[in-house]
Amino acid sequence: MNAPQLPQGLGAARYIGQRVLRKEDPRLLTGRGQFVDDISLPGMLHCAFARSPIARGNIVSIDTSAAKDMPGVHAVYTQADLAHFNAQMLSFFLLPPEVEITPLAGSRVCYVGEPLALVVADSRALAEDAASLIEVEYEELDPVVTLADARAGPPIHPGTSDNVSAEMGDEELDDDLAATLNGAAHLVMHKVVHQRISQAPMECRGVVATRDGNEELTLWITCQSPHMIARWVSLSLGLPQTAIRVIAKDVGGSFGLKNHPWKEEVSVILAALLFGRPLKWIEDRYEALTTSNQCREAEMTLQAAFDAEGHLLASHGDYACNNGANPQGPDNNIAVHMFLWAAYKMPAYAFLTRGYYTNTMGLAAYRGPWALESLIRETLLDKAARKIGIDPVEIRRRNLVTLKDQPSVSSMGIPREDITPAECMEKLLQHFDLAAFRKEQVAARAEGRYLGFGLATYVEPTGSAGSMPVMTGELAQIRIEPTGKVTATMSTHSQGHGTATTMAQIIADRLGVAYEDVTVFEGDSARGGFSPGAAGSRQGVIGGGAAISAADLLAAKVKTIAAHLLNASAETITINGGMVHVAGAPEMSRKLGEIAAIAYGEPDRLPPGCESGLEVQHRYQPPPMTFTSAAHACVVEVDAETGFVKILRWISSEDCGTVINPAVVEGQISGGLAQAIGMVLLEEMPFDARGNPLAATFKDYLLPAISDIPEFEFVHANTPSQALGGMRGVGEGGAIIGPPTLVNAIADALSPFGELPDTLALPLTPTKLLSVIEGRDLTAHSAPAPVVVSADVPASEPAPAAAAPAGEVRVEGAWDMVLKTPMGPQGMVVTFAIVGSAVSGRFDSPEGTQEFSGGTLEEGRVRFDLKVEKPMKITLKYDLQFDGDSVSGKCKMGMFGSAKVSGTRKV
Template identity: 35%
Template sequence: MQHNQSDSAKPAGQGVGARVERKEDARHLHGKGQFVADMHMAELSEVAFLRSPLAHARIVGTTLPVEGAGRVVLRETMGDALDIVAESLLPTYQPSAQPPLAAGKVRFVGEPVAMAFAPTRAEAEDLAEAIEIEFDDLPVYASAEAAKAASADFIHEGWTHHNFLTLKADTRFDELAGQAKLVVHRSIDLARHCMVPMEGKAVLAYWDHQADMLVVCTATQVPHMIRTILAKCLGMDQGRVRVIAPDVGGAFGYKCVLQQEELCVAWLAKTHRKPFRYLEDRREHLIAGANTREHHYEMTAYADERGKILALDAHIVIDGGAYSVWPFTIGLEPGQAIGNLPGPYAFRGYRCVTECVATNKPAFVPYRGVARTGVCFAMELTMDAVARAVGREQWEVRLENLVPAELMPYVNVTNKHFDSGDYPASLLKAREMIGVDAVRERQRRVEPDGRLIGLGFATYTEQSAHGTSVFAAWGTPVIPGFDSATVRLTPDGGLEIRVGVHSHGQGMETSFAQIAHEILGIDISRIKLVHGDTAQTPYSTGTYASRSLVMSGGAVSRACKVLAPRIRHIGAHLIGARPEEVALADGRVLGPGGGVPISEVAQAWYLRPDRLPADVDPAGLETTTGFKPKVDTGAFTYATHAVTVAVDPETGHVEILDYVIVEDCGTMINPLIVEGQTYGGVAQGIGTALYEETPYDANGQPLASTLADYMLPGATEVPHMRIHHFETPSPHTEFGAKGMGEGGAIAPPAAIFNAVNDALKGLGAEVAHTPLTPRRLLEAIAEAEASRHRKAA
């Protein structure tokens, strides 16, 4: 088993493994980025939406302001636009039709009911607020439990129950559960919350009269897929729709589906042949974007006397909100949950039922880690509960259960193909870095201020770059296949790369240039990445699921490998050598008798063909090549996080004292970018653990509509983190790289809660509901004390 340590020598230069600073940072740090909000056009109108104040009601009357004639739009005005319908091939799936503007009824607070446009956003908002809507209240289903109990007035017409989907798995459960000596049960909850990217939704659309086409500039992760669905919903040929994603200020999954607002603004531009723009404000995001993470788990582990799990029984209920989104459908979340719940562990008995329930809340959207933050939280809290039940250290019981390195590659109980890695090694390294013995000694000494010290671990796998067979099994309407890249040598010897994925903070302009440099030797300052424009790039389903580096990066690698021999052939001819005698390095073709700059090779092809060899490849210095891994079930990244906390039992405050990460994402193209992604993910995971929540009252009203109510971790809440890398190359990808963009966000809630529960074990208290607010922590302590009194009585 090969895994290289982070403290080993790293390559100098600009190629694979080099710590190259991100090329794109310069323009962002100097305020020269180009976001949708930065765009200016003649006759641009700004769009504002009137949003529903009710969670579930019929629309029985509408009065439009006289001054808004021609500038206010309702659903009936948009008769030529189709509703958004995400079909699925999964059994039990019920589709929903999501209108661009509410039609006949509203289904969640914040749903767009009407839109208005004017020269300024303020004028558009005034116009929208002058619209009068009369509602007739319907029963509100503000929780999955309430929705499941409904017998009439369903959220969607034609439905007879509120389950979008129910999935089931059962593998040798009865056989292996019957052998258990110990049964441990826990109820575990994740709260609903938002993604909160720095830039919210943003879309500008206009009609290009010269090209006779609709142009939609939108902050999206998936420009090609947005073109596909916009063309369908607007009844247009895809060749007459161009989607451009400029700089995107964060996304995290929020921008990987078709938004109602994108369809509305595109319809305006198509209809009026003028430019229109919508920019989401923060309050709109917190209300209409409260759409992720809400899971409930009933977990029962069946184990032997040492804590080795033999079988797991789980019932998962996911609050899916009002609509199934396009293209991933609501099936993605329960599909990921039921498949990834076992995590990195080797038990063979498994039974799971996952229900996704429609409620009067915003539609559930994939968020960084897609279900895996939830399943890691549930699995790791259960693992700690088993450890406490058998009286062993948390790390010892994990070590007992992790897939051993010698069994790699390994196919687990849900048919996940773990391609490579050493899971126990990551746990043991995290144990060493966090200093278990020192933490236990500190616990025994007792803190002078009365705070309680706790230690927590969480180990997880991240299924990255999963492809055709996986998405086909989930029945999604769009299924990823090959990703393509075009590479082109420019006439002056630079390199242009075109890919269909799009960056929203991942550093693609740097990483893809490093891949090309590794093969062609061209300085990365002379390598330009073109992405985010359907008119200029090859088709890709886009950026999601930690896939871009593996898929499009793999295509860049393959395309450069196609181009390299063509460059060598021309260069060898120019220096009088045979092609097999020359190599590419430092921007030159080098041979036994000297070398020639690649720029001279390019000049020969484009400007001086009289200098070309007679047998030159007529395909020239440009190629488009596709790539997907040899096994498309995913390249599995993994990591162990360990954390030490101090808990104040009087105030409920939790302080993170130490945080360590031991991760393996295969060969790192750029360790700086890997670490930046990991640190950012951990910050989001800390938000999930301790701060972020959108609660709802019984009427479906969101109770956190401003950043005074919706808490986010800031610089003072994110601790210094220590990270250690293993590098176990994947056997299925270019350079052995694995995706890792989501991983940092998966483990923190589990690790932090396990640390807090470790601190509270002397009090008999336990917490299992995010976020871990002081109120929840103090309630758990009070409940434990009351329980002790009841038992004593």
């Protein structure tokens, strides 16, 4: 393993870059962690849910009387009891859903397992007993389960015209793009069907909620940031954020699932407000697998055109994801398209992307939510290399953006300044003798052994801040106490990330104190300040920058005070080993704690104008985005008799800039790779045709065990980023680059038997691989049978964007409109002024007011351009059709394609 190199300007680094032992570990190894189920409060009662056994239907009646009569049961709540709170089920971006989502099911159920009643009892066992006594009468409807069902079936949510939850891009291929694709020397088509995955953190979800007095609420909850929970709950319930205290000292993994509360947690919080005693709900594994939010289910078709030498010419992608019924964000995963070709010299790319509602569990985030872009691109490149007759390394060498090609901008508008996937690949190849492997592969095949080499390269956006409301900078507050101990409260949060360690390493280095003397506190919304926590591989980059800048400010203050006290100039003062030294005067050295004691207790001795105390805070605002690059390679052997895959070797060559702690960086990559291996070989959350989840235990939902995961080898490249300290994020990368690396190796191993099926459907189970080996077609394996939809619920046609106008239309005046943006629906009031056929007007939204002019009106059709600055400079081209008191149409959003607009006349 390479010793990481430090960038210039980081000073004497005794801890940054070292495999320092984690501060969290003694507590966790001795069973002294504090997870939510470890919390017990006086008078606390326990909750269990009654859940829907059907995927779609109307609730005719709920009879809770038998449950309420059971001894030990204190209350049974249904949505009728909770409705008056009007709790908003917000997305990660804090936007309300555009379809009705309630904490408990109200008049209808829309997935199997949807909670519809909450029982409060003396124990969890009694609460479960009582929940089973609740009788519900349903009017059952045929469910919409698969993407195919969603396209053809009736809308599952009232008030919608189809099951499309979000749509962007263009349905018709641009003429020029079509000509390039069809006229190219090589056109490669590739389809990936990604199965549904359960994030499956080892600790299931849970919450303890207690009302403190009339206004305050304390929550212990599984989460990725207590600050994010406090903000989400405050906005959802309309309470002041400061009135909500959220504590989450230890969280047993999350991976995107616990970004914010969802139906069950909100129900418990509301029940605690109603009942007035502390309530606890701890999800069990059956609930976690069958009713928690899930992730990933999507399919994508990608076309890429190459010239005769294998250079990329143009590409088109068509993506769709199954969002389920109540997704945490009903989006269409625009990031797939943004980053698909970001690391490659791709002249032209266009796409169509859609999210669909179905009667299944709602999707939530999972490590690298846009990861399908790397899986489909890298597996397509290998397929293309075989077709063109060049090596997988060579096709990447011809197309990857190298440092020499930068700065440049991708065809999707992504600026590239210091990405290094090509350099990572070359570095990786120095550690793997591919020519020798090819000889070994040939020899092995002669013996009937099928070895394969897989390669993948990628870039990943990390440390995002400033373009979306919740993606903020990070805060560090650091204090030197009179004891000489240094304490820091950070906005970061760990669900295993080790931020109490890495942030302490940085602070110790920058302040010149011992690592043992620094303690980092997080996990409590009453401390520190807002950040979304572990979301988007951001904490090392931004939290690290905050720790550096706050520590530097504090060190400067120490030097100013010490110079004054010791009658020296500030430039001669150094801090080392918790001591303050004056150059050339060792007898003048003082303990840092002595300086602190004076700073707090004897303000008269401080320099004029110097604020007393020795504590600072700084919120670090990084560049908008920081890219991490990597190349991975693996070697597999596929057993041609059984179809089993054995991974023999795996090398990671990643560039995450400054490495704070190699053990933590490698831990993040390894964890992501294990999840990647699970996705390719083992994990799958299938549904039957009635929408029943078929994996209810860890005997059905197969997580990788130690015997499934090889030893990973690491090569660290270290190009410092432009963020303070030079870090780049590594939280998600392994889960993004792992799948194509492994699939490519399996495809290479099986190449003597032909290509993998045209549709790559994960997971690649032994049965599917045997079908390749034995030449059978199992493409449709595991896909549920199509559902016959009820005849009395006709499939409705989506409304055309521009219907013919009915007579004279009055456009003048104010309209309530909703624009379906990549971050969710955005509401606004648009006011039009009409003079002849000229249109001008004004947009009012929570983000501000913006005026426009130069528009045209023609037979009820209004077209105009709106130039916006945030989140990026872009011209929005509106094309609206007015009809009576309603309006619908499209907004063309530059490279993001088109988004739907709908609205009604403001009354």
